[in-house]
Amino acid sequence: MNKIVKTVLAIAAFAAAFAGGAYLGRASKSDMVITSSAGGAEYAGGFKAAGEAAEKVQAAANAGSLKSVAGPAGSKSVVVKDGESILQAVKNAEPGTTIRVMPGTYSETVYIDKDNIRIIGVIEAGRRPVLDGKKQLNDAILYSGNNFVVENLEIRNYKGNGVMGQAGNNFEIRNNVIVDTGVYGIFPQLGQNGVVEYNVVSRIADAAIYVGMSDNVHVAHNEVFDSVAGIEIENSRHAIVENNYVHDNTGGLLAFVTPGLPIKTTQDVIFRHNFVVNNNTRNFGAPGSTVAGIPAGTGILVMAADDVVIEGNVISNNKVAGIIVTDHGHAANITVDPESEPNSDRVRLLDNVMLNNGYETIPEGKALLLAEGKGGKNLDIIRVGPSPGSCIVNRHQYVTAGVGEFSECDFTHTANVSTYLLPPVPPRKIDISERGKVAFLGICSGCHIYNGRMIGPPVQVIQALYLDDPQGLADYIAQPVKKRPDYPEMPPQDYLDPETRLAVAKYMLAVKN
Amino acid sequence: MRSRLRGDELSCRAARTSLLACVLVIAASVAAVAMTRAGMLSATVAGDGFVLNGRCPPSFELMADGTCELRDLYQFYDSLQDRGVGGTRTSLPQHRDGFRPEQIDLGRYLFFDPLLSGDGTQSCGSCHRPDRGFADGKARSIGIHGQDAGRAAPTLWNVAFLQSFFWDARASSLEAQAQGPLFSPREMGNEPARLLRSLNDNSTYRRLFRQAFPGGGDSITAAEVYAALAAFQTTLVSLNSRYDRYAHGYAAALNERELAGLNVFRSFVARCSECHTPPLFTNGQIAVIGAPEPAGHPFDAGAEQTFDAVKLRGGFKVPTLRNIALTAPYMHSGAFGTLRETVEFYNKGRGNAVPPGETLYLHWHISSPNLTETEVGLLVDFLQTLTDEAFRPETPRRVPSGLPPLDNPKGSRT
Numbered sequence: 066m067n068k069i070v071k072t073v074l075a076i077a078a079f080a081a082a083f084a085g086g087a088y089l090g091r092a093s094k095s096d097m098v099i100t101s102s103a104g105g106a107e108y109a110g111g112f113k114a115a116g117e118a119a120e121k122v123q124a125a126a127n128a129g130s131l132k133s134v135a136g137p138a139g140s141k142s143v144v145v146k147d148g149e150s151i152l153q154a155v156k157n158a159e160p161g162t163t164i165r166v167m168p169g170t171y172s173e174t175v176y177i178d179k180d181n182i183r184i185i186g187v188i189e190a191g192r193r194p195v196l197d198g199k200k201q202l203n204d205a206i207l208y209s210g211n212n213f214v215v216e217n218l219e220i221r222n223y224k225g226n227g228v229m230g231q232a233g234n235n236f237e238i239r240n241n242v243i244v245d246t247g248v249y250g251i252f253p254q255l256g257q258n259g260v261v262e263y264n265v266v267s268r269i270a271d272a273a274i275y276v277g278m279s280d281n282v283h284v285a286h287n288e289v290f291d292s293v294a295g296i297e298i299e300n301s302r303h304a305i306v307e308n309n310y311v312h313d314n315t316g317g318l319l320a321f322v323t324p325g326l327p328i329k330t331t332q333d334v335i336f337r338h339n340f341v342v343n344n345n346t347r348n349f350g351a352p353g354s355t356v357a358g359i360p361a362g363t364g365i366l367v368m369a370a371d372d373v374v375i376e377g378n379v380i381s382n383n384k385v386a387g388i389i390v391t392d393h394g395h396a397a398n399i400t401v402d403p404e405s406e407p408n409s410d411r412v413r414l415l416d417n418v419m420l421n422n423g424y425e426t427i428p429e430g431k432a433l434l435l436a437e438g439k440g441g442k443n444l445d446i447i448r449v450g451p452s453p454g455s456c457i458v459n460r461h462q463y464v465t466a467g468v469g470e471f472s473e474c475d476f477t478h479t480a481n482v483s484t485y486l487l488p489p490v491p492p493r494k495i496d497i498s499e500r501g502k503v504a505f506l507g508i509c510s511g512c513h514i515y516n517g518r519m520i521g522p523p524v525q526v527i528q529a530l531y532l533d534d535p536q537g538l539a540d541y542i543a544q545p546v547k548k549r550p551d552y553p554e555m556p557p558q559d560y561l562d563p564e565t566r567l568a569v570a571k572y573m574l575a576v577k578n
Numbered sequence: 579m580r581s582r583l584r585g586d587e588l589s590c591r592a593a594r595t596s597l598l599a600c601v602l603v604i605a606a607s608v609a610a611v612a613m614t615r616a617g618m619l620s621a622t623v624a625g626d627g628f629v630l631n632g633r634c635p636p637s638f639e640l641m642a643d644g645t646c647e648l649r650d651l652y653q654f655y656d657s658l659q660d661r662g663v664g665g666t667r668t669s670l671p672q673h674r675d676g677f678r679p680e681q682i683d684l685g686r687y688l689f690f691d692p693l694l695s696g697d698g699t700q701s702c703g704s705c706h707r708p709d710r711g712f713a714d715g716k717a718r719s720i721g722i723h724g725q726d727a728g729r730a731a732p733t734l735w736n737v738a739f740l741q742s743f744f745w746d747a748r749a750s751s752l753e754a755q756a757q758g759p760l761f762s763p764r765e766m767g768n769e770p771a772r773l774l775r776s777l778n779d780n781s782t783y784r785r786l787f788r789q790a791f792p793g794g795g796d797s798i799t800a801a802e803v804y805a806a807l808a809a810f811q812t813t814l815v816s817l818n819s820r821y822d823r824y825a826h827g828y829a830a831a832l833n834e835r836e837l838a839g840l841n842v843f844r845s846f847v848a849r850c851s852e853c854h855t856p857p858l859f860t861n862g863q864i865a866v867i868g869a870p871e872p873a874g875h876p877f878d879a880g881a882e883q884t885f886d887a888v889k890l891r892g893g894f895k896v897p898t899l900r901n902i903a904l905t906a907p908y909m910h911s912g913a914f915g916t917l918r919e920t921v922e923f924y925n926k927g928r929g930n931a932v933p934p935g936e937t938l939y940l941h942w943h944i945s946s947p948n949l950t951e952t953e954v955g956l957l958v959d960f961l962q963t964l965t966d967e968a969f970r971p972e973t974p975r976r977v978p979s980g981l982p983p984l985d986n987p988k989g990s991r992t
Contacts, residue, residue: 156829176837176841203846203847207845226846229844231664231844231856232667247846247847249846255657255663255668278658279658325863325864326861326863327862327863351945351946352928353928353940353942354942400890400941401889403885493654502649506636508651510636511636511818511969514633517633560830560831561828
């Protein structure tokens with residue numbers, strides 16, 4: 066979409082406004098404020114989970130133990146050996162099964178549309194199970210089930226994604242090696258409560274790790290490189306991205322709001338303690354993709370995301386800039402969405418180590434520096450577009466453009482925020498009689514009403530037949546036989562699970578109207 | 579009772595029995611129901627034989643306050659930010675319900691009554707035909723006096739879950755939407771005053787409206803007309819396709835080809851599900867995809883006009899894919915006759931049909947997926963699994979105006 070290119074063109078117009086004397090903001094000429102992040106105030110904002118279980122998760126995170134959101138593993142376990150199919154094991158598995166995959170090569174798409182499945186690779190003397198898409202298969206792992214765990218795989222040569230999630234909650238994606246898997250390496254989408262950690266992801270045409278439209282996500286200890294984008298947090302809330310090694314991408318860390326998506330906000334993101342280094346790789350994103358316009362040499366990019374805290378990162382050798390903060394208005398080639406708020410509100414730039422960024426920045430960046438009366442060979446931080454409520458500490462350490470109006474932050478660290486993860490988000494608890502009623506109304510009521518003829522006989526008549534035998538009725542529902550010459554034969558409802566069939570039968574025998 | 583009354587109405591016509599006999603049969607039905615559901619049906623049966631159904635349609639539960647609420651299996655699930663987009667077991671977007679059964683049934687009569695058009699030739703059902711997936715099978719609908727209405731009639735299945743209406747998203751409620759075709763000179767060609775006059779001149783409608791809207795005044799209001807039409811349309815629920823059975827956990831509901839098609843559909847190579855997002859198979863957003871106009875037709879600016887935004891030029895609302903196999907031809911102006919042609923359009927690459935000289939801000943998911951022929955076929959197979967018409971309502975054999983409901987060729991003036 067070339068929006069960043071357009072952004073920098075817009076910066077040129079902005080700079081022209083400076084030069085023309087239209088710039089009304091103050092330059093950074095206030096007294097130097099030196100703040101230590103070793104002490105100082107803690108972050109008062111951010112997501113606060115409630116409840117005893119949430120406190121346990123927080124305590125476990127503070128204690129440094131592995132983050133588990135999928136709940137305890139079930140007791141069932143199967144082993145898949147080289148030459149066998151992981152997908153077949155998933156299809157055969159009941160929820161709660163751990164599938165152990167032995168080293169070998171597996172060329173398949175594994176989709177998981179059931180809950181509580183764990184696919185755990187067995188690493189033997191450095192040999193992992195390899196999923197190889199041979200550049201013919203689309204996705205390696207595709208899950209929509211909840212409480213999904215995938216660990217220890219090596220995934221190569223797919224065209225779509227290494228690991229893609231669609232609405233599964235409580236996911237754990239850990240310790241996988243993912244190389245050249247197409248558009249994304251790891252892509253949880255529309256899920257809540259997930260961990261992406263200890264993965265090594267490279268040679269991805271969009272984002273190596275892309276958290277899209279998700280809530281409560283923890284991305285930590287990953288190495289992402291040789292990709293267009295390193296780690297992207299898009300239209301998501303309550304995400305912590307920490308302790309990652311993000312190097313040799315086109316752009317390192319991104320927090321975006323992309324307009325035109327059904328979930329409209331990015332809010333409450335912490336980028337901390339990451340190495341964001343040497344992200345100068347030529348942009349090889351697909352034409353029209355959101356990342357195709359990122360200038361090679363971008364360390365951290367914030368666009369229209371709110372409440373982003375950037376703290377304690379080592380940001381070095383990114384040739385355009387260490388940090389860019391911008392909005393939709395300056396991205397001329399991004400679509401419009403009346404429901405998307407376009408500005409990066411309340412960006413908090415805490416202490417970061419910034420070395421040798423912006424050494425080959427875009428001409429417009431240089432113009433912006435000149436307009437602020439700043440020369441020099443580097444550029445650490447650029448802000449274009451409104452960014453209300455934003456702040457910075459130790460601004461004197463960096464070469465900046467456009468942050469003159471940022472206030473001093475009223476906190477210096479987020480050490481009190483160890484995680485935004487939750488206890489496993491429970492499935493909605495459904496009363497079994499409610500299940501019977503909803504299934505009857507949602508499915509059966511097209512043919513059966515209480516006391517009248519429709520396609521099938523009235524419920525009243527069925528009640529007279531089955532009286533106290535709901536199991537008999539449930540069995541009939543699964544495998545009906547033609548009984549009445551004046552009615553069409555009932556199609557089997559065996560797709561409903563036995564529990565639901567029995568609940569429907571009980572509801573039908575009890576209903577009074 | 580719904581079906582029984584309608585069946586009796588049908589048998590009356592079929593047997594050509596006397597009107598009195600019909601009324602007696604229907605009255606007996608009503609009495610039988612009244613015994614079991616005391617107080618549910620307050621109106622007496624008039625000599626014209628039209629009675630509003632007091633029972634909620636399939637998939638709806640009658641609540642204590644006399645309104646109908648939707649019940650469906652997706653209500654067992656949640657969705658992120660409650661937006662109703664996600665994967666297999668995700669709740670649906672927020673929906674409209676809470677209408678009285680009589681309002682729903684009155685809406686059904688209105689929907690099929692050509693009295694609503696300017697010259698008595700067209701009903702809502704003329705372009706939203708129950709036997710054509712509530713579309714009309716035409717590339718662009720034909721309005722009053724045979725005019726080209728400009729765009730294809732969208733399906734009405736599952737409109738209860740939509741937040742915006744028309745291809746260009748210019749209406750934000752079903753009530754507002756109804757006024758578009760009713761008063762468009764290219765569609766039904768009516769005028770508000772004329773519509774209300776013709777309804778108020780009809781004693782059957784006056785009686786039925788008072789029954790459906792007991793708190794209303796003496797004459798029928800426009801708001802009541804729109805509400806009744808909305809009430810009927812929100813009951814067009816299609817959530818029991820074979821795909822749904824798979825989504826709820828029955829793995830055998832889809833065969834191997836269809837499952838492979840589902841995986842192409844949701845893969846990030848084809849990216850279909852990024853906009854046609856389960857469980858509704860639309861994310862409700864505007865997308866600029868660069869679909870062509872039929873030969874000789876000018877470029878349709880679409881949502882650019884709605885939002886006064888050049889970046890949305892050529893943008894249209896993402897349509898649901900539920901019952902998509904029933905609603906050919908496809909796209910806003912019916913450019914493609916088959917699902918296969920439609921899938922092939924996306925596969926031909928980003929911007930392949932953008933007219934020379936047009937600058938469009940194509941959606942970022944419009945890519946060049948290079949699907950194989952096999953994958954295209956798998957996608958088409960999968961799309962067929964989204965069909966479900968189990969709750970298709972019956973078209974009334976006659977409507978209060980006495981005009982023929984047009985999609986029923988056997989209907990005749992009474």
